[in-house]
Amino acid sequence: VGGLARCLVAVVLAVALPAHAADLAQGAREVRDRALADTTAWRLVESLTTQVGPRPVWSSPVMARARDWGVAALTRLGFENVHAEPFVTKVWARGAESAEVVAPAPQKLQILGLGASAPTPPGGITAPIAVFPTYQALLDAPVGSLSGKIAVVVQAMPRTQDASGYGALVPARAQGAVEAARRGAVAYLVRSLSTADTRLPHAGYSTPAGIPAAALSPPDAEQLARLAAGGQPVVVHLAMASSVEEAVQRWNVVGEIRGAERPDEVIVVGGHLDSWDMGTGAIDDGAGLAITTAAARLATQGQRPKRTLRVVLWGAEEQEGSGGAFAHPAQRSADQKAAAGKVVVTGEADIGAAPVWRAALPAGSSDTEAMRAFRDAVVPLKVVVPATPPQSGGADISAGTPFVQFAQDATHYFDWHHSADDTLDKIRPDELAQAVAVWAAFLYVTANSDVEFREKAAPAR
Ligand SMILES: [Zn+2]
Numbered sequence: 001v002g003g004l005a006r007c008l009v010a011v012v013l014a015v016a017l018p019a020h021a022a023d024l025a026q027g028a029r030e031v032r033d034r035a036l037a038d039t040t041a042w043r044l045v046e047s048l049t050t051q052v053g054p055r056p057v058w059s060s061p062v063m064a065r066a067r068d069w070g071v072a073a074l075t076r077l078g079f080e081n082v083h084a085e086p087f088v089t090k091v092w093a094r095g096a097e098s099a100e101v102v103a104p105a106p107q108k109l110q111i112l113g114l115g116a117s118a119p120t121p122p123g124g125i126t127a128p129i130a131v132f133p134t135y136q137a138l139l140d141a142p143v144g145s146l147s148g149k150i151a152v153v154v155q156a157m158p159r160t161q162d163a164s165g166y167g168a169l170v171p172a173r174a175q176g177a178v179e180a181a182r183r184g185a186v187a188y189l190v191r192s193l194s195t196a197d198t199r200l201p202h203a204g205y206s207t208p209a210g211i212p213a214a215a216l217s218p219p220d221a222e223q224l225a226r227l228a229a230g231g232q233p234v235v236v237h238l239a240m241a242s243s244v245e246e247a248v249q250r251w252n253v254v255g256e257i258r259g260a261e262r263p264d265e266v267i268v269v270g271g272h273l274d275s276w277d278m279g280t281g282a283i284d285d286g287a288g289l290a291i292t293t294a295a296a297r298l299a300t301q302g303q304r305p306k307r308t309l310r311v312v313l314w315g316a317e318e319q320e321g322s323g324g325a326f327a328h329p330a331q332r333s334a335d336q337k338a339a340a341g342k343v344v345v346t347g348e349a350d351i352g353a354a355p356v357w358r359a360a361l362p363a364g365s366s367d368t369e370a371m372r373a374f375r376d377a378v379v380p381l382k383v384v385v386p387a388t389p390p391q392s393g394g395a396d397i398s399a400g401t402p403f404v405q406f407a408q409d410a411t412h413y414f415d416w417h418h419s420a421d422d423t424l425d426k427i428r429p430d431e432l433a434q435a436v437a438v439w440a441a442f443l444y445v446t447a448n449s450d451v452e453f454r455e456k457a458a459p460a461r
Pocket residue numbers: 272284285317350
């Protein structure tokens with residue numbers, strides 16, 4: 001009997017599995033094509049950037065409006081269990097800022113204070129500058145050598161598709177003030193982490209160092225380098241106000257599409273709702289939350305998935321640097337934290353609005369039926385699915401869960417990122433739709449299969 005039963009099971013499986021695989025592959029292609037023709041993501045980011053505008057996390061009225069926008073948007077799209085999840089966080093608020101060269105050639109400088117920077121005294125700081133061509137040159141300066149000076153790092157950021165030029169220079173922005181203060185500096189200026197040549201400075205987080213820290217526009221950094229090369233002392237006046245609130249309430253906005261067969265198995269994706277203050281947070285990260293929200297909707301259109309899809313619009317990303325939600329566990333989806341064992345996979349879109357060019361999957365998963373269906377659906381969209389797993393998934397997704405990283409083309413992203421030029425006109429609807437199609441195909445196959453990433457992934461990251 002056992003032999004016969006096994007034989008029958010084998011016959012049934014042999015027939016059933018290819019049929020299911022074919023269904024999954026066919027479904028992924030249909031979802032992809034629907035997404036390519038869909039404008040949901042575009043309409044979301046247009047609405048957010050127009051009706052709410054910039055979303056600096058320090059503004060309570062703005063973040064309440066953003067929360068209400070998120071709840072309304074997810075509800076309108078038919079998500080279930082839509083709610084705002086409160087958490088408490090520390091926020092830094094920008095005040096008035098100005099900088100100018102007072103000698104030898106008086107002129108204004110275009111600056112933007114870095115997040116968590118100390119303010120100057122009320123009258124500002126006037127001091128000679130010490131210019132370093134690279135961040136390493138600052139690190140090589142002896143302790144005490146910058147006493148009474150404003151340290152200036154003018155290293156330019158290279159343009160790359162994979163954002164590695166940014167990653168390499170983030171320490172100059174995030175740690176430069178700490179290193180300058182350690183060497184006696186009274187303030188720190190860094191060339192913006194920007195690939196543009198405009199006079200718009202780019203903001204960003206900087207570890208508190210007890211001294212004021214600001215980003216210079218690229219042309220202003222070059223101007224200071226030329227002035228310093230002239231040999232005369234270059235004196236700069238810097239005035240920066242800011243304030244810190246230790247504990248304010250903010251919100252993640254959460255919505256779900258509940259699974260029909262295994263609702264406790266949850267796939268968590270999203271982007272962040274807050275932004276820097278100078279632009280309207282279109283590419284960072286209106287695009288990312290729009291991509292993942294639209295993808296979850298399109299992946300399940302007309303058909304309830306087997307597993308649950310959860311979208312999270314994270315409420316405070318920009319001021320934690322790369323620490324993000326890891327540093328503030330309360331910022332994570334509370335449900336996700338409580339049920340981490342049931343989270344199938346997580347993913348965050350936070351690298352703009354250009355097409356996905358590389359989709360890195362959790363280790364060991366690429367040969368599963370579901371991921372083969374995904375790969376076949378997205379290869380025609382010029383997406384590389386590498387054999388190696390992703391190194392990181394995004395600032396907001398929690399440790400301990402498997403994660404994907406869908407890299408979007410970052411070639412132009414850092415022309416606008418964290419600057420006044422982060423606005424809706426930088427987004428091309430067709431490129432945004434490509435990114436949605438990749439995410440939607442992934443969510444469709446993952447939510448409608450039993451693919452398991454946790455057991456395949458390496459235990460440690
Ligand atoms: Zn971001």
